[in-house]
Amino acid sequence: MADHVGACAANLMPLYELIKAHVFAAERLHGDETTVPVLAKLKTRTGRLWTYVRDDRPFGGKAAPAAVYFYSPDRGGEHPERHLAAYQGILQADAYAGFNALYERPERKPGPIVEAACWAHARRKLFELADIASKARGRTAAIISPIAFVAVQKFDAVLAAERAISGPSPAERAAVRRKDVAPLVDELIEWMKRERAKLSNHNAVAKAMDYMLKRVDAFARFLDDGRICLSNNAAERALRGIALGRKAWLFAGSDRGGERAAVMFTLIQTAKLNDVDPQAWLADVLARIADHKITELADLLPWNWRPTRINQAA
DSSP states (O other): OHHHHHHHHHHHHHHHHHHHHHHTTOSEEEEEEEEEEEEETTEEEEEEEEEEEEOOGGGTOOSOOEEEEEEESSOOTHHHHHHTTTOOEEEEEOOOGGGHHHHTOTTOSSOOEEEEEOHHHHHHHHHHHHOHHHHHTTSOOOOOOHHHHHHHHHHHHHHHHHHTTSSSOHHHHHHHIIIIIHHHHHHHHHHHHHHHTTSOTTOHHHHHHHHHHTTHHHHHGGGGOTTOOSOOHHHHHHHHHHHHHHHHHOOBSSHHHHHHHHHHHHHHHHHHHTTOOHHHHHHHHHHHGGGSOGGGGGGGSTTTOOOOHHHHHO
């Protein structure tokens, strides 16, 4: 099985490279990573799968959505630096410290990477402290925080205002945000600053608030740039299958296996993002790629692909 997957990954590597180039040509990326168990002598160790997702549809972009994955044996910051070495633009991500070196270099070549923070991550930290339903079921003995509960309500008001502007152009989105969303954000931040001043540094709600208050510029950046989304959900969705898969395939057999998995996840997830059946696409492409003109490989990408007549008949 491993040899078969390895052969497929090797044959499809040219398409992987085309997808990677397409993803990193985006004006805005979503980025995230997750753990993957890797077989080691007498035990497993923890590797990482990283993803970067291009999806321009929320701001009316016509480019095809796509996701590229990378494997690494650890979570070191040198990995995203290598992945994004040729990228310039907006990166939507959580507050992982490994990305900071990219944001803090305005003189960076080929250009700066601009941080756009994830409102879903910030809300989640407060929601956990205000989740009345789970606490009522006895899942935790923690006391429900009234301040966190109010904060979640204010977050939800911002998110509700955003739902109506998925799809219009960046300029249209920015105009609506200045009119309807900015007042809600300003009120939330000022309220949060006032409430935070009343709390000790060790308070759980204070720590949840600090996640946002220490990065206010990154959280508010979406108000002036219609290309930015409020959340990093696109990348989280791209990793969801890996999290579920850990229960089924248990582990990668080696670092090389992790690298092959990254190639296959890139191909499968990109097909799904373009509403293409991954199994049918991969079967057709594997049958054709050896004899396909290298100058016309882009025709086999999921968003350009047309099945052969034999496959259509089947």
